[in-house]
Amino acid sequence: MKCMQCGGSMTSRQETRRSYGGLERVIMEGVQVRHCPDCGEEEISYSNVEKLHTALTLQLAWKEAGLTPREIRFLRTYLGLSGSDLARRMGVTKETVSRWECVDKPLSMGPMAERLLRLMAVREQPVTEYPLERLEHVATTEATPLRVRLKPRKQDWTVELST
Structure with a gap:
């Protein structure tokens, strides 16, 4: 090559x-x-790559710690949404989405918004079963990067x- x-x-x-x-x-x-x-x-x-993105998305959706700004951006991008599109679907402003993804001074999403984003990401997947009870514990601790x-x-x- x-x-x-x-x-x-x-x-x-x-x-x-x-x-x-x-x-x-x-x-x-x-x-x-x-x-x-x-x-x-x-x-x-x-x-x-598609299966790689699916594996990463599912790991992010299932982690209990809050999502980091880069993880939020990864999920939004995975969904194929612009910041404005995600804002519209989640019922927030595009500035709010921008602050969620800001690495320097992030705005916490809050547990309800995180659950919605995680459900959106999983819903787009060819997943046959998703244990919704796992969402009870997401975003209840400080945001840490997925390892x-x-x-x-x-x-x-x-x-x-x-x-």
Whole structure:
């Protein structure tokens, strides 16, 4: 494969990456990475991206701690919604959504808004059963980033929660 920057020949290997989609504590194992030894350009290839996003979305929806701003943005993006679209669907202003996603000075979503966002994300999934009683405990503690390790497996992804 040729480098898009300089036209040089790229090498490829599997690596572990320590973030994905703005989520800092998500560890991606077995990711195909192409490197250009000439200019240093790098291309990352994720297999089964739809299933990867589904796995991450379900982990975010099921975690008990509150969602971080980056996690809120990931779920909104996963749903394919702009900030204005999400605001309209949740009955808030677009400025409120912007503050929820602000990393520097985030505005807490509150448990009801978080439950709604999580349900929206899960509802869009090909999930046959979702235990609604799990939502009783979400967003009852301070927001902390999801810690998870993902590994490719055939046509899917395995998920291991990190501590």
